[in-house]
Amino acid sequence: MLCKVAHISSSTSLAWTRRSTPRLMTQSLLGVEENNANRHHCSVRRSSTATTRLPPRSCGGSSHHKLERRHFQSSACTNNSIYPCKLSLLKSLGTTTNLTNPTKPTAATTTIRCNSADTESTDEPKKATVKKPKKFTTLSVAAKKRRGQKLTMVTAYDYPSAVHVDRAGIDIVLVGDSCAMVELGFETTQPITLDQMIHHCQAVKRGAPNRPLLVGDMPFGSYEFKDVDVALKNAYRMVKEGGMDAVKFEGGTESRAKIVRHVVEGGVAVLGHVGLTPQAISVLGGFRAQGRTADRARLILDDALRLQDAGAFAVVLECIPDNVATAITEALEIPTIGIGAGGGTSGQVLVFHDLLGMLSHPHHEEFVPRFCKKYASVGIHINDGLAQFKKEVEDGIFPGKDYSPYLMSEEEEISFDEQLSKGAEEGRLKTDDKSTKLEATDDSEQLSLYGNKK
Secondary structure, three states: OEEEEOOOOOOOOOOOOOOOOOOOOOOOHHHOOOOOOOOOEOOOOOOOOOOOOOOOOOOOOOOOOOOOOOOOOOOOOEOOOOOOOOHHHHHHOOOOOOOOOOOOOOOOOOOEEEEOOOOOOOOOOOOOOOOOOOOOOHHHHHHHHHOOOOEEEEEOOOHHHHHHHHHOOOOEEEEOOOHHHHOOOOOOOOOOOHHHHHHHHHHHHHHOOOOOEEEEEOOOOOOOOOOHHHHHHHHHHHHHOOOOOEEEOOOOOHHHHHHHHHHHHOOOEEEEEEEOOHHHHHHHOOOOOOOOOHHHHHHHHHHHHHHHHHOOOEEEEEOOOHHHHHHHHHHOOOOEEEEOOOOOOOEEEEEHHHHOOOOEOOOOEOOOOOOOOOOOOHHHHHHHHHHHHHHHHHOOOOOOHHHOOOOOOHHHHHHHHHHHHHHHHHHHHHHHHHHHHHHHHHHHHHHHHHHOOO
16 A cells, blocks of 8 residues: 655655654544554655654555645655554644545645555545345245244236236235136136246246245146156246246145155245135135134144145145134244234235226126225226227227327328329229129129039
8 A cells, every 4th residue: 555645835845754763643644543454654854954753644444535735745655563644743834634524625735645456546436336126035034024024925927917016015926826717717726727827927027027036826736646756847847937936835734745845855945825725626615714613723733834844934824714823823933924814924915906906896896805905996997997998089089199199201291192192093993903803703603603504
């Protein structure tokens, strides 16, 4: 590191020379503390025959300190023991220093520069950097439970909804197999295929590529086999092709826990799901609340514990009593995410279309689960917008000149009109000729049709 003291006036020249037993001073120039890592020694020599030896100023802790001062000339510092320059030294030389803003000197100032090859100058403006949003991971899920913070999860199925969910700062985006009902219009979740799920996962990934944790629902028939490698293979597809961070399995039986363990050991994070499991609607007899008896509640608790032991990072609790969900949450170390399971869970999940009222209508309401609170009635605004569009088109109001922005220059418009006038006459002749040929063809077909003869 090199320290220089610049001298402008020729009448006074000071040089700092090292002395064997320098004096220690109690105050350092500009409040710079002694830095044992960077030790410097400077010398100041007067232009007269007398030489005054003074202790140096430490430049150790700063990459660039600038003070401008007349009556000083350049001299070098050597890396020796540290003796800071004192404010009293400048006062004794009859100088003043702008201490409040060293980068903006007064009329008479001292310049002291400390330059290091491995240190950037602070005079250079710092470039503004945009912080990339921090990725929410399975570790973030566990951390929120430890801190007593609630998790938020929204089920979304396409690019626009994923963009909105991401902008809202939602922790987890679930690409649910309920897409079969909400987006594709099926009566249950069973018909959707793995390829269709991957298609929707890819769209959601493009809409929320960086921040939220993305979880893909494994569809019915893609993981239930005795051969657990089938589940692992399809989970890999959800991650590699769909862009998901984790997958979700329904159920917590011993066989299902075995699958979860195998997939987790294969390197894919798993979100469990117990309570109402819509894929098993054929067994359950419909979409019915679960855990309403003590025995059934105990079975759901056992399922959740098995999933935890198998390595799931969290468990969804769907359509079970509040007290049962609270008991399961307290029994588990991993977080729980409730949907129709009360407020005692570690977090909540709702479907994008349900919570925003996408299917709301002024005259009727589509079915919305009882546990779903509507935070907006987007469907009403959608209906109003579509109805207004239809009316304006039929009345000739839209698009009008305001929404017809693409214009030709006046010269090109005149040229185009001339071409149209010329082409209209040629087109009329060609049309007449074509009509004649068509008539001849019609006559020929009529004569040969079904062997009829005239």
